[in-house]
Amino acid sequence: MSQTPAKARKPYPLNFFILVTLISILLAIWYVTDYLRGHQAGNVTWYPATAECQLPDETCHATLDKGQTLSFTLHTPEPRPLEPLPVTVRLEGFSEDELRRLKLEIDLQGRDMYMGYNRTPMQYQGEGVFSATPLLSLCTDEMMVWRASILINPTGMNLKSFYGSYFDFTVYR
Known part of the structure; x- marks a missing residue:
C-alpha cells in the first residue's frame, strides 16, 4: 500500500499579502523618483551659459x-562612462563668507534621456573654487550628449x- 502525501498548499492570504507588498514597493519607488525629479527641475532658477562653449576643450561661463x-x-580631455570626471566651478562676485555658506552640487544627466539620480556634492577649496569627481552613468548609445547642471543653494537648507x-558635453563610448 502506497500512500501519497497530501499536497502542501500555501494559504491563499499569504499570496495576497505578497502581491500587495510588491505593489506597495513599486508605488513607493515611483513616488520617490517622481518627487526627486520635481524637486530637481521645478524649483531652480536657471541662468544660461553666456556663449557657446565646447566642453571639455574650453571653460564655460554663466552670468548669475x-x-x-x-x-x-x-x-x-575625453570623458568616458564609469570613469572619474574631475570638475571645478569658480564663483566670482561673492564674499568669502557667502562662499563658505554655499552648498554646490553637480547633477549629471543625459540631455535627452533621464539617467536616474546622479547628483554629487561639491567641496569648497577656497578662493571661490569648488570641486568634485562624479562618475557618468553607463549608456548603451555610441554617442550621448550629457548635461552638467551646477546647483547652488545659498542657505544650504532651503530647497526653494x-x-x-x-552645460552640455558629448561623450563617446
Missing part, C-alpha cells in the same frame, strides 16, 4: 544674479532657493 559669474571646467547653470 547681481553680476556674479560661474565658470565650469571639465578636467578630462536653488539657482544655477547647465
Whole structure:
C-alpha cells in the first residue's frame, strides 16, 4: 500500500499579502523618483551659459544674479562612462563668507534621456573654487550628449532657493 502525501498548499492570504507588498514597493519607488525629479527641475532658477562653449576643450561661463559669474571646467580631455570626471566651478562676485555658506552640487544627466539620480556634492577649496569627481552613468548609445547642471543653494537648507547653470558635453563610448 502506497500512500501519497497530501499536497502542501500555501494559504491563499499569504499570496495576497505578497502581491500587495510588491505593489506597495513599486508605488513607493515611483513616488520617490517622481518627487526627486520635481524637486530637481521645478524649483531652480536657471541662468544660461553666456556663449557657446565646447566642453571639455574650453571653460564655460554663466552670468548669475547681481553680476556674479560661474565658470565650469571639465578636467578630462575625453570623458568616458564609469570613469572619474574631475570638475571645478569658480564663483566670482561673492564674499568669502557667502562662499563658505554655499552648498554646490553637480547633477549629471543625459540631455535627452533621464539617467536616474546622479547628483554629487561639491567641496569648497577656497578662493571661490569648488570641486568634485562624479562618475557618468553607463549608456548603451555610441554617442550621448550629457548635461552638467551646477546647483547652488545659498542657505544650504532651503530647497526653494536653488539657482544655477547647465552645460552640455558629448561623450563617446
